[in-house]
Amino acid sequence: MKIELTVNGVARTLELPPLLRLLDVLRGPLGLTGTKEGCGEGECGTCAVLLDGEPVNACLVPIGQCDGRAVVTVEGLAVDGAPGALGRAMAEHGGAQCGICTPGMMISAEALLVARPAPSAGEVRHALGGTLCRCTGYERIVDSVLRAAAERRGAGEVGP
Amino acid sequence: MSSSEVRREHVGRSVGRVDGAAKVTGRALYVDDLPARPGELHGAAVRSPVARGLLRSIELDPAFDWSDVTVVRAEDVPDNVVALLVDDQPVLARTRVNHAYEPVVLLACADRGKLERAVAAVRLELEPEPAVLELEAALAAETVISGPDNVQSRYLITKGAADVEAEDRVAASRAAIERALAGCEVVVSGRYSCHHQEHLYLEPNGMVAWWDADGLHATGSIQCPYYVQKGLCRGLRLPAERVHVTQAVTGGGFGGKEEYPTMLALHAALLAQKSGRPVRMVYGRREDIEATTKRHPAVCEVTTGCDRDGTLRVLSLRALYDAGAYVTLTPVVLSRGVLHAGGVYAWRDARIEGLSLATNTPPSGAFRGFGAPQTLWAIERHVDRVARELGRDPAELKRQNLLRVGDSTPTGQVLRGSVGLAECVTAALEASGYRDKRAAPPRVVGRKARGIGCSVVLHGAGFTGSGERRLQGKVAVDLRPGGRLCIRTASTDIGQGTETVFAQIVADAAGVGLADVDFATPCTTHVPDSGPTVASRTVMVVGSIVERAAQKVAARVRAEQAAAGGSFAAAGDRLLAREGAVSALEQYEPPGWVAWDDARYKGDAYPAFAFACDVAEVEVDLDTFEVRVVGFWCAADVGRAVNPVMCKGQLEGGALQAIGWALTEEVVWRDGRILNPRLTNYIVPTALDAPPFETFLVEAPFEHGPGGGAKGIGELPMDGGAPAVAAAIEHATGLVLDGLPLTPERLLAASLARGEVKP
Ligand code: FES
Ligand code: FES
Numbered sequence: 001m002k003i004e005l006t007v008n009g010v011a012r013t014l015e016l017p018p019l020l021r022l023l024d025v026l027r028g029p030l031g032l033t034g035t036k037e038g039c040g041e042g043e044c045g046t047c048a049v050l051l052d053g054e055p056v057n058a059c060l061v062p063i064g065q066c067d068g069r070a071v072v073t074v075e076g077l078a079v080d081g082a083p084g085a086l087g088r089a090m091a092e093h094g095g096a097q098c099g100i101c102t103p104g105m106m107i108s109a110e111a112l113l114v115a116r117p118a119p120s121a122g123e124v125r126h127a128l129g130g131t132l133c134r135c136t137g138y139e140r141i142v143d144s145v146l147r148a149a150a151e152r153r154g155a156g157e158v159g160p
Numbered sequence: 161m162s163s164s165e166v167r168r169e170h171v172g173r174s175v176g177r178v179d180g181a182a183k184v185t186g187r188a189l190y191v192d193d194l195p196a197r198p199g200e201l202h203g204a205a206v207r208s209p210v211a212r213g214l215l216r217s218i219e220l221d222p223a224f225d226w227s228d229v230t231v232v233r234a235e236d237v238p239d240n241v242v243a244l245l246v247d248d249q250p251v252l253a254r255t256r257v258n259h260a261y262e263p264v265v266l267l268a269c270a271d272r273g274k275l276e277r278a279v280a281a282v283r284l285e286l287e288p289e290p291a292v293l294e295l296e297a298a299l300a301a302e303t304v305i306s307g308p309d310n311v312q313s314r315y316l317i318t319k320g321a322a323d324v325e326a327e328d329r330v331a332a333s334r335a336a337i338e339r340a341l342a343g344c345e346v347v348v349s350g351r352y353s354c355h356h357q358e359h360l361y362l363e364p365n366g367m368v369a370w371w372d373a374d375g376l377h378a379t380g381s382i383q384c385p386y387y388v389q390k391g392l393c394r395g396l397r398l399p400a401e402r403v404h405v406t407q408a409v410t411g412g413g414f415g416g417k418e419e420y421p422t423m424l425a426l427h428a429a430l431l432a433q434k435s436g437r438p439v440r441m442v443y444g445r446r447e448d449i450e451a452t453t454k455r456h457p458a459v460c461e462v463t464t465g466c467d468r469d470g471t472l473r474v475l476s477l478r479a480l481y482d483a484g485a486y487v488t489l490t491p492v493v494l495s496r497g498v499l500h501a502g503g504v505y506a507w508r509d510a511r512i513e514g515l516s517l518a519t520n521t522p523p524s525g526a527f528r529g530f531g532a533p534q535t536l537w538a539i540e541r542h543v544d545r546v547a548r549e550l551g552r553d554p555a556e557l558k559r560q561n562l563l564r565v566g567d568s569t570p571t572g573q574v575l576r577g578s579v580g581l582a583e584c585v586t587a588a589l590e591a592s593g594y595r596d597k598r599a600a601p602p603r604v605v606g607r608k609a610r611g612i613g614c615s616v617v618l619h620g621a622g623f624t625g626s627g628e629r630r631l632q633g634k635v636a637v638d639l640r641p642g643g644r645l646c647i648r649t650a651s652t653d654i655g656q657g658t659e660t661v662f663a664q665i666v667a668d669a670a671g672v673g674l675a676d677v678d679f680a681t682p683c684t685t686h687v688p689d690s691g692p693t694v695a696s697r698t699v700m701v702v703g704s705i706v707e708r709a710a711q712k713v714a715a716r717v718r719a720e721q722a723a724a725g726g727s728f729a730a731a732g733d734r735l736l737a738r739e740g741a742v743s744a745l746e747q748y749e750p751p752g753w754v755a756w757d758d759a760r761y762k763g764d765a766y767p768a769f770a771f772a773c774d775v776a777e778v779e780v781d782l783d784t785f786e787v788r789v790v791g792f793w794c795a796a797d798v799g800r801a802v803n804p805v806m807c808k809g810q811l812e813g814g815a816l817q818a819i820g821w822a823l824t825e826e827v828v829w830r831d832g833r834i835l836n837p838r839l840t841n842y843i844v845p846t847a848l849d850a851p852p853f854e855t856f857l858v859e860a861p862f863e864h865g866p867g868g869g870a871k872g873i874g875e876l877p878m879d880g881g882a883p884a885v886a887a888a889i890e891h892a893t894g895l896v897l898d899g900l901p902l903t904p905e906r907l908l909a910a911s912l913a914r915g916e917v918k919p
Contacts, residue, residue: 046362074185075186101362
């Protein structure tokens with residue numbers, strides 16, 4: 001099947017069996033290994049990407065569903081390859097330890113911050129509720145997201 | 161340079177992760193992100209479906225096309241042993257299987273889909289035998305699977321009245337401790353059990369192996385490159401210089417990537433050898449949960465004696481640990497268990513006995529805490545019970561009996577300093593409002609009851625007793641062009657922040673900027689053996705020699721600067737031009753006073769202990785018996801926090817693992833197989849389940865710790881969570897639970913037993 005989509009703002013045309021998982025297409029032919037696989041069955045959220053701005057678990061999405069749509073991965077949250085406000089906050093305030101959940105966390109957080117630039121801690125926990133982290137206890141992730149939100153409000157930065 | 165001259169510009173500050181940018185932009189390459197090597201195959205294991213049995217034959221379905229599938233069996237393994245403490249575990253089962261999921265055959269194929277079908281096309285003909293699946297059954301020894309009585313290792317610690325000289329120390333010390341107990345005003349007994357726990361690092365185990373002219377290469381998600389190298393040398397009969405083991409960026413370990421990756425590396429290497437192609441093996445979640453190690457289940461029987469005023473005097477404790485089917489690291493885990501069994505209390509007389517028993521479950525293994533959470537669960541729950549008997553508040557009873565400088569532990573180790581216990585207790589109790597919340601009756605709103613409870617724990621840093629002396633951990637710091645310093649160590653960063661914290665230590669020790677410090681990729685070919693990344697030893701033990709090595713290299717550059725001027729970078733470059741290489745290799749030597757008697761289990765078990773007081777506040781649904789932790793306070797004596805934010809992150813992440821272990825994480829077994837090997841039914845806490853954490857750092861510096869006194873804290877937070885939660889549930893509901901996990905089913909059962917709820 002011919003699939004046309006944009007990935008991190010770049011238009012791509014792929015010829016692939018429609019049932020391939022979006023996760024495998026990202027990590028394989030598209031070479032975007034920032035998106036991780038923690039369970040392969042929609043439970044851990046480490047594979048989260050934005051599909052038309054909504055967070056989805058890429059391990060559950062067949063590539064055939066992505067025709068004509070826009071996908072953003074963790075690589076797409078960087079600004080010229082460098083961390084944006086959210087990434088910097090995660091790296092500097094304890095939001096990332098081993099880092100394997102970080103791409104999924106950042107995607108969920110990004111979706112939240114676009115919708116609600118000034119979320120409460122409770123809202124952050126809800127938004128991140130579908131992404132597991134085994135390292136941090138979540139406290140510093142919540143803190144990082146709140147700091148990023150504040151910085152983005154101050155800087156007037158909007159998401160990609 | 162004396163420590164007073166060291167300027168501390170980086171240590172003590174919460175600098176950001178040096179590997180942070182790579183991790184938040186998706187650039188960091190974990191093992192499964194590494195590009196496929198030319199001709200690479202995927203590998204898989206065919207595993208035993210039964211817990212115990214004789215392997216009669218292995219049949220490859222003749223209807224299947226095996227032409228492009230590599231098959232490895234036990235007879236293909238040059239030396240069929242996974243080299244750990246004892247040579248009992250095969251790389252592949254040959255004549256019998258001793259646990260479900262034991263690997264029997266290995267397969268490799270370029271096509272992943274075909275590989276899966278090939279696994280299904282292998283038939284194992286097994287003749288099942290009676291299996292031992294529980295500690296009690298192992299102890300009863302009606303079926304014997306190991307030695308004469310299933311007992312696999314044993315320790316005895318005696319102190320005071322129990323410390324008797326006799327032919328049969330086990331019996332004589334038992335009689336002696338009973339006499340001591342008989343002399344006490346208040347004697348209390350209890351039995352405390354705890355269960356398996358899955359590590360659930362979010363990145364499953366994974367390894368890529370290939371062969372070339374230099375020999376064998378294995379790159380993977382690992383904690384201990386030199387463990388893997390040792391295992392590969394043994395299993396493949398290779399000299400160390402032909403085996404090159406490299407750590408990829410690692411997505412969590414918690415002990416689960418301590419000994420297990422040796423097995424996985426052997427599998428990948430054998431397939432790569434036979435196929436002549438690179439082989440990648442990355443476990444799916446299910447295989448990772450089923451096949452890899454878990455925390456040891458344990459049962460502790462405890463009897464204590466105290467004065468009516470609450471002064472604890474006599475401790476008698478017997479701990480039984482379920483080792484699983486092979487020895488792996490169990491004796492060391494059990495050792496740490498018995499060494500922590502006295503908890504934070506000053507016992508006059510103590511007898512602590514530990515036994516590990518073989519069962520036909522997958523081998524239990526290293527898991528953050530390494531044996532200590534089991535005995536600390538027991539002793540903390542037990543002291544709560546003593547408080548109940550005495551009508552005292554448990555926190556106050558604990559505070560009354562805390563170890564102080566000059567007191568001695570059950571091994572007779574006199575605490576010389578760095579004991580911030582009382583400060584921890586005060587800080588956590590005050591911040592949590594423990595006293596007020598406890599003084600009032602538990603708050604019941606609607607069907608929810610709130611309660612609060614506390615635990616006080618300790619954790620020894622570094623290898624036990626003589627371990628560090630035997631280990632001789634080494635690191636190197638090299639001078640590089642431009643005045644840069646490069647740390648070469650086998651201590652890996654698995655998320656805990658080694659790279660950052662070591663860079664902070666080096667920057668201060670050498671008087672350079674953080675950006676001038678590099679961290680070499682841990683590869684056995686390029687970094688010295690620093691000992692394994694385990695036992696809360698990375699910062700305190702390895703960090704101390706990193707500091708020394710950096711001081712030595714910097715001193716050489718400064719001497720050059722003093723002699724011929726110029727900047728640090730210019731002087732460094734002159735030295736390099738003159739000498740080719742400038743480097744300092746340092747080897748760890750424990751403080752001279754550390755004395756340990758392995759035969760009698762006496763002396764200085766650890767150069768230093770970290771301490772913590774945890775307070776948990778819970779809300780119990782009185783209809784469903786679901787428990788929510790609504791607040792968690794931890795005050796920890798870390799010696800010196802090199803990076804306070806990262807230090808708190810360790811404490812909080814560990815506490816949440818402990819809360820998960822206490823409440824929801826349960827491995828459900830049937831016939832030795834796991835019924836819930838998935839994230840849908842093995843439940844780890846989410847951001848919504850996790851309480852807000854308030855964490856306080858107490859700093860009672862350890863004189864030999866780096867950065868002005870840091871102690872190891874990686875495992876400490878795993879120790880106190882479960883007993884604090886159980887105490888809080890008891891406060892909220894009056895239900896006394898002595899067995900983990902504290903699931904709604906168990907709360908209901910306890911409530912039924914109390915006759916409150918109609919069946
Ligand atoms: S890998 Fe997609 S949710 Fe776990
Ligand atoms: S940082 Fe390791 S799983 Fe979240």
